[in-house]
Amino acid sequence: MSAQPVNPNLPPDHVTVFIDGVELAAPKGAMIIQVADKAGIPIPRFCYHEKLPIAANCRMCLVDTEIGGRPAPKPSPACATPVMDGMRVFTRNEKALKAQRNVMEFLLINHPLDCPICDQGGECELQDLSLGYGRSVSRFVERKRVVPDEDLGPLVATEMTRCIQCTRCVRFTAEIAGTYELGGMQRGENLQIGTYDGQPLMTELSGNVIDVCPVGALTNKVYRFKARPWELIARPSLGYHDALGSNLFHHVRRGELLRSVPRDNEAVNECWLSDRDRYAHEGLYAEDRATVPLIRDGDGFREASWDEALARVADILKAHAGDALGVLVHPATSNEEGALLARLAEGLGSGNLDHRIGQLDLSDGAHADAFGMPVAEIEHADAIVIVGSNIRHEVPLLHQRIRKAVKRGAKVHVVNPVDFDFTFAITGKHIVPPSRIAATLAQLEIGEAARSAVIVGAVAENGPYAAAIRKAAAEFAAAKNAKLCRIPQGANALGLSRQGVLPRGLDAQAMLRAPRQAYLLYGIEPGLDFADQPAALKALGAARVVALSHFACASTRAVAEVILPIGLLPEIDATLTNLDGLEQQAVAAARLPGQARPGWKVLRALGGLLALKGFEFTDLDGLRAEMTARPVHVAGNGAAPAAEATAAHGLELAVSPAIYRVDAVIRRATALQLHPLNAGPHATLNPADASALGLMEGAMARFATAAGSATLPVKVDARVAQGCVWIESGHGATAPLLASARLEVAAV
CATH class of the missing domain: 2.40.40.20 (Barwin-like endoglucanases)
Known part of the structure; x- marks a missing residue:
């Protein structure tokens, strides 16, 4: 082969390769399968996954190669063969097809013939490829092997007899989740994938092994046997249980949400999904879901029409307008609902409006702000300081990004009251009581780092020393030329801040410590969502309370006079703003239960009854056209959260x-x-x-x-x-x- 490049006009780090006669420019060191995928040339595979390390153990991607006019002596695995200048690759010639068909025959030798009852049927990679590369009649007549199943916990179901040992799940738990929970046991024909100790999967990302499994060996235990994929409609939506806003699809059959799967977005969640976002849909169908308007009648409630319930709410709000009214909003509320709540409070003359219900120390007037370093760039950081956060549980996929940064050589320093479990090495660990976090951070040394980030989490943001820690984190970031990344405390805390769901009067803690005569609760479970639970229940118990709620739970019934049922995010069209400041839209997927209505429709009707400005629109597009971000400024209350x-x-x-x-x-x-x-x-x-x-x-x-x-x-x-x-x-x-x-x- 000539030392001269085939195409001298290419950059020096690129080579020319010919795949099925198509001339392509490819980076040096790239694998054949990566170049083919980019060019849209299909190559069958099972073990290869673009996000996982290369294993080259299924051999389904065998191709014929030729270098300098000399054919390779045997087929080469496309996933593990780097391209070379002038290389010719044949993915569909007789030699390649014969090799691929032989591999398929070997893979099917022990695979059970249970496609009609397999829950993966219809979306199984093995099933799809066997149609093109498999034989119509098997030449194997011996008994198939059987592998005992393991109980991997309540989320992932196993049928390990179907396993083809591609090791995708093993590589996921090892390299992405970092928990090393799955592995190969025994050898040769007896090779089995399992946990060895028989314990359930403990990673907070365990559901992703379902997505990477190319067969029906690992399936969704919650969704299993409920539907076939061709019965489902996919609706794009968002995760709303942390501020990352993971992109996902809700799969719906006749209005019932049956499962959630990841939707690719490299800037947000890549192709992964946390278990919290994947399995949360079960909560939509809880027994105490609010389905009809309820009005207090003596010690209990009676069902009412929407007209009667809205009229009662309007009367309560009009009778307690101005400073007598407090409006408390859950921080996962959508931008559209938030904009209307801000208009409602303004129209009623009340400045007592806040979504920061889970934060104790608001003395500095702090509110959510966008990350100084976007999530996608954090994996390229050189130094990361984690302050007051169990980040693996708080934002699981942000933790995974930090793990990627550590694998690239980043140094991570931690200042926490607990030595929380992380799946990466910690360079500097400072485990101190909450009162000493700010002082410890001020003395922290991280060395020279071109790109560094300070991530402040819930332990710090929601605690009684939050203002001091926020101040110390900002000063540290400025001194070290680092980017400050404070995790918003709520799925849409940043969006609500921008839509003006912030106090011009009393903040969330102040309006509970100095009780108002009436409250409007939006999307809140009073018994568990407040930072100061005793103060909240005392204040609400002595006031007139209207609740626009997803659940008619015991704590809501204990304090509310009227309960109006509203839809959750998977049931409505809505916009959320994630921790990067990125506005993302969700589309209604599941059917609203009973007489529940989208929150924006309820607020529009309420604003109309009260004859307030800003409620003249007729549809969601009309509302969105009127929405603009408001200047964000909140004065601190100057009060210590606890004496x-x-x-x-x-x-x-x-x-x-x-x-x-x-x-x-x-x-x-x-x-x-x-x-x-x-x-x-x-x-x-x-x-x-x-x-x-x-x-x-x-x-x-x-x-x-x-x-x-x-x-x-x-x-x-x-x-x-x-x-x-x-x-x-x-x-x-x-x-x-x-x-x-x-x-x-x-x-x-």
Whole structure:
């Protein structure tokens, strides 16, 4: 072969390759299959996946190659053969097709003939390719092998007899999730894929093994046997349980949402989906879903018509307009609904409007802001500082991006009250009580880094020292020339901030500490969604409350006078703004339950009844045409969140969101509630503190604050900073403690 390039006009890092007679320019080192895919030339494959390391173990992608006029002695795997200048590749000649058909025959030797009952039927890669490359009659007459199934937990179902050992699932858990939970056991014909210890999958991204599996070996346990793919309609939507806004499709049959699958978007979630977004749809069909308007009648409720219920709500709001009214909004509410809520509050003369219901310290007037470094660029960062966040549970796919950065050589530093589990190496680890996070951050050294990011999460943002930590993070980022990335506390907290769902009067905490005469609750579960639960229930219990709600739960019924049923995101057309500041639209997928209506329609009707300006539009397009982002400025209230914050007695409290208890929908998703990561309410202490208090693992202890107390089982773990108690929010049992900075602990 000549040393001269075939095409001297190409850049020096490119070569010329001919695939099925088509001349292509390709980067040096690229694999044949990558070049062919880019050119739209099909090559069959099972083990190859563009996001996974190359394994080259299925051999389905065998092709014929020729270099310098000399044919290769045997077919080459296209996924593991780099292109060379002047190389000729034949994907469809007799030699290549014979090799591919022989591989297919071997793959089908032990595969069961259960396509009619296989839940993967209709979307199975093996089924599709066997049509083109398989024989009509098998020459194999011996008995097929059988592989016992494993119980991988409540999310992923197994039929391992179907497994063709492509190892996609193994490579996913190892390289993407970083948990190394699946592997190959035994050898040769006896090779099996499994967990070895028989334990359920613990990664928060486990559902992705369903997507990468090319056969029916790993399937969706929640969706299994409910429908065939040709019965489903795919509707583009968004994840709404963290601020990333993962792109996904909801698959619907006759209005019922049966499953959710990822929708590719390299800038947001790539091709992955967290389990929280994948299985949340179960929560839509909870028994306490609000389906009809309800009006309080004595100690209970009676069903009412929309006209009667709206009239009652309008009367309440008119009677308590101005400063007597407080409007509290869930931070996952859409931009359209948020814009109308801002107009409603303004029209009623109330500046008491806020969506920051889960944040204790609003003394600095902080609100959500877009990431200084886009999520897609974080994987290219040189240094990353994580402040006050269990980021693996808070935003699972942001954690995965950081893992990719570490694999590229990034250094990660952590300042946390708990040594949370990450799937990457930590360069600098500082485990300190919440009160010392700001001071520790001010003294942190990260060395020289061209591209660095500071990521501030929920433990910091929602705690009693949030303002000090935010200030320290901003100063640190400015001093180190780093990009500040504060995770918005709610799926659409950034969008709601831009739409003006922020106070011009009292903020969320102030309007609960100084109770209003009436409240409008939007999308909130009062018993679990507030940062200061005792104060919230006390204030709401003494006021007239109207609730536009997705669920008619016990806590809503306890405080509301009127409950208006509204649709959740999978049931409505809506726009959310993710943590990068990217506005993304979701399309209505599932049918609204009963008499429930899209929230924007309910607000439009309410604004019309009250004769307010800004409610003259007739459809969603009309509303969107009128929407503009408002200047965001919120004055801090200057008040410390808790008088006991500086007290020296007791242990400090560190609170992180429980991964599968973050909102009302997730809390009602049955499969997620059965997952081992949903550990239930408990309190975790450092061994030194537990010993000093005479507490042992599994003991029951009473945790008391000025606002309330709770009796919880104790766990002892050296990962918790000494002088701290770590609990998770989202549980009724821990709710009385969340607003406190410190608490007293005593054995029961």
